[in-house]
Amino acid sequence: MTGIALSPELMGGTFPFHIAFRPDGRVVQVGAVLQRLCPSLDGGLISDVFAIVRPQVMPFEIEAIRLHPRTVFVLQMKTGTLKLKGQMMLLDDAMLFLGSPWITELSELKALGLQLGDFAVHDQVVDCLFLIQSQQTALADVRRLASQQSVKLAHQQSALLEAERLARERLEKELALARQIQISILPRTLVADGVELAACMTTATEVGGDYYDVLPIHGGCWIGIGDVSGHGVTSGLIMLMVQSAVAGLVARDPNASPREAVTIVNRVLFENIRHRMLKDDFVTFSLLRVTGRRIVFAGAHEHVLVVRNGSKRVEPIATPGTWLGVMPDIARFTTETIVDLEPKDLVVLYTDGITEARNDHGEQYGIDRLSALVERHREEPIEDIRDNVFADVTRWSSRREDDATLVLLRQSN
Amino acid sequence: MYGLVNKAVVDLVVSKFGQDTWNEIKNKAEVDVDVFVSMDAYPDDMTYRLVGAASEVLKIPPEKVLEAFGEHWVLYTAQEGYGPMLDAGGTTLREFLENLDALHARVALTMPELRPPRFRLVPVDDKTMLLEYHSTRQGLAPMVIGLLRGLSIRFNTPIDVSHASRDGHDEFTIRSSQIS
Numbered sequence: 053m054t055g056i057a058l059s060p061e062l063m064g065g066t067f068p069f070h071i072a073f074r075p076d077g078r079v080v081q082v083g084a085v086l087q088r089l090c091p092s093l094d095g096g097l098i099s100d101v102f103a104i105v106r107p108q109v110m111p112f113e114i115e116a117i118r119l120h121p122r123t124v125f126v127l128q129m130k131t132g133t134l135k136l137k138g139q140m141m142l143l144d145d146a147m148l149f150l151g152s153p154w155i156t157e158l159s160e161l162k163a164l165g166l167q168l169g170d171f172a173v174h175d176q177v178v179d180c181l182f183l184i185q186s187q188q189t190a191l192a193d194v195r196r197l198a199s200q201q202s203v204k205l206a207h208q209q210s211a212l213l214e215a216e217r218l219a220r221e222r223l224e225k226e227l228a229l230a231r232q233i234q235i236s237i238l239p240r241t242l243v244a245d246g247v248e249l250a251a252c253m254t255t256a257t258e259v260g261g262d263y264y265d266v267l268p269i270h271g272g273c274w275i276g277i278g279d280v281s282g283h284g285v286t287s288g289l290i291m292l293m294v295q296s297a298v299a300g301l302v303a304r305d306p307n308a309s310p311r312e313a314v315t316i317v318n319r320v321l322f323e324n325i326r327h328r329m330l331k332d333d334f335v336t337f338s339l340l341r342v343t344g345r346r347i348v349f350a351g352a353h354e355h356v357l358v359v360r361n362g363s364k365r366v367e368p369i370a371t372p373g374t375w376l377g378v379m380p381d382i383a384r385f386t387t388e389t390i391v392d393l394e395p396k397d398l399v400v401l402y403t404d405g406i407t408e409a410r411n412d413h414g415e416q417y418g419i420d421r422l423s424a425l426v427e428r429h430r431e432e433p434i435e436d437i438r439d440n441v442f443a444d445v446t447r448w449s450s451r452r453e454d455d456a457t458l459v460l461l462r463q464s465n
Numbered sequence: 466m467y468g469l470v471n472k473a474v475v476d477l478v479v480s481k482f483g484q485d486t487w488n489e490i491k492n493k494a495e496v497d498v499d500v501f502v503s504m505d506a507y508p509d510d511m512t513y514r515l516v517g518a519a520s521e522v523l524k525i526p527p528e529k530v531l532e533a534f535g536e537h538w539v540l541y542t543a544q545e546g547y548g549p550m551l552d553a554g555g556t557t558l559r560e561f562l563e564n565l566d567a568l569h570a571r572v573a574l575t576m577p578e579l580r581p582p583r584f585r586l587v588p589v590d591d592k593t594m595l596l597e598y599h600s601t602r603q604g605l606a607p608m609v610i611g612l613l614r615g616l617s618i619r620f621n622t623p624i625d626v627s628h629a630s631r632d633g634h635d636e637f638t639i640r641s642s643q644i645s
Contacts, residue, residue, distance in 0.1 A: 158549030168553045168564040168571075179574050182550065186575040189469075189546050190504040197500060 068172055069136055071149040073098045075114045085170045089134060102127040114147050126154060134164055152177045158185050226284050231255050233288030237295050239266045244273035247342060248464050250434040252442060253457040261287035262403050262455035265295055269306035271343050277401045277459055278337030278353055290333055293324055310339045310350040311388045321377040335376040345463060347391040354402055357423060359430045361396035366423040393463040398430050405456030409449035417448045434460050466512045467576055468501035473541040474515050477534060494518035506578040528607035535611020539619055558620040562586045562596060596637040606635045613639060
């Protein structure tokens with residue numbers, strides 16, 4: 053094979069980073085670009101300018117190098133950052149290093165004083181660098197997109213939180229308003245002929261709707277107690293209706309029948325709640341007429357507890373009947389119950405906020421605890437009995453989950 | 466065109482005229498892309514529509530839009546992480562133009578769907594160079610003029626460019642007292 057031989061000039065352009073050196077280390081030929089980067093190389097000793105990083109070859113001698121014929125050689129310039137990667141080829145009377153700068157980032161080119169045109173056209177080092185560059189660009193793109201997405205997400209989340217906060221604020225305002233309605237219509241003074249009276253209502257934020265009223269008449273009073281289902285403004289409004297309807301009926305006829313009064317109040321509520329407000333709320337409600345020593349009541353609510361002065365025991369009296377606002381006419385289900393009192397007999401009316409108050413173990417306060425307590429305190433001033441009941445219930449359940457109402461009446465004769 | 470090109474169009478419009486103008490152009494061009502992905506290929510048609518819409522909205526002739534874009538391209542690619550690549554292209558305008566074709570050819574390796582333009586630099590005398598431009602795409606010669614302007618700024622070398630359409634390609638005559 054005759055083949056071709058490259059002249060040093062042609063070799064210098066084709067392999068711009070090659071080095072040829074003699075067995076004594078004397079450099080006899082250098083690529084054009086490398087010569088520009090290391091002017092002292094040509095004619096000097098290769099070991100003065102370069103050290104071998106890979107493989108482990110010490111010293112820089114042909115006899116040592118020739119033992120690594122198919123090994124990647126990395127040369128490090130002793131007075132600079134330039135690294136060359138390539139191979140060593142043993143010639144008759146010299147060693148030839150063929151390689152290119154070892155670069156992993158395009159930006160290194162500038163620092164080394166190199167540019168695109170310095171590389172041989174066939175050299176793929178630059179292509180690798182471009183490949184790395186485009187991968188970095190793609191990665192940067194992905195990072196930017198991801199961070200844009202997280203910013204967007206954060207915005208959405210904070211908007212969501214803000215909406216939730218506003219909704220909660222609106223609800224809290226509504227509940228505060230409802231509470232205001234509920235409390236504003238309670239009787240301010242409790243005075244009636246022939247009886248001592250005491251009452252208290254505590255309101256909860258979450259659930260509510262308790263109601264009580266005392267309307268004095270000649271020789272006694274009317275007492276209403278109940279609980280509107282649900283909570284919020286609707287419950288407050290319904291409570292107002294109950295109060296107004298009862299007050300109107302009592303004003304019209306102080307000696308009316310509680311059964312008839314409850315029946316009429318139901319008719320008003322059913323019409324208003326179902327047909328006008330278009331709601332399905334309802335009311336548990338008992339209405340008591342107290343005249344002389346007799347109590348006549350109607351309407352379904354909690355038991356009426358009577359602490360007899362004679363036996364010193366509680367006599368629980370059921371309140372048969374049905375809820376208000378559920379059907380148009382409840383006359384059929386509404387009965388009257390008569391309770392005759394002895395002097396000093398104590399009547400205890402309450403809502404479920406008292407008996408259903410739960411302690412930390414989920415146990416309800418219950419009618420038995422209430423009965424025992426009022427039996428124990430029955431002879432105390434009526435306001436003290438009231439305060440003792442509330443104190444005991446609060447001890448039982450520190451959380452106030454529902455409205456709680458207590459109305460006490462003692463025959464004073 | 467690769468997303469990088471469209472991103473450069475977005476960047477040009479938004480930086481000079483604001484986001485609202487860009488939205489208007491995008492709507493007019495009926496381009497429904499929120500974010501262009503640099504290394505993704507998009508239909509050429511989309512880029513042409515954007516240029517057309519930009520011309521209408523900004524009331525600038527399309528060739529001036531392309532020219533402005535070419536100029537911006539040099540700036541934009543440098544700031545988008547291609548600075549080192551531009552650096553590798555050379556330290557003078559002349560070196561860079563000599564490497565311009567190699568630059569595109571090497572980039573094509575990493576962008577398989579790229580149909581890069583081809584360039585050939587012909588030195589005329591010590592003040593004049595001729596740049597031949599071949600492209601499979603039509604009507605982008607004004608962009609090359611902008612590109613040369615951008616490079617003139619990059620290398621701080623004032624130039625004078627004239628353009629001639631030849632048989633199947635374009636020729637740009639570049640004159641400068643500083644190119645020898």
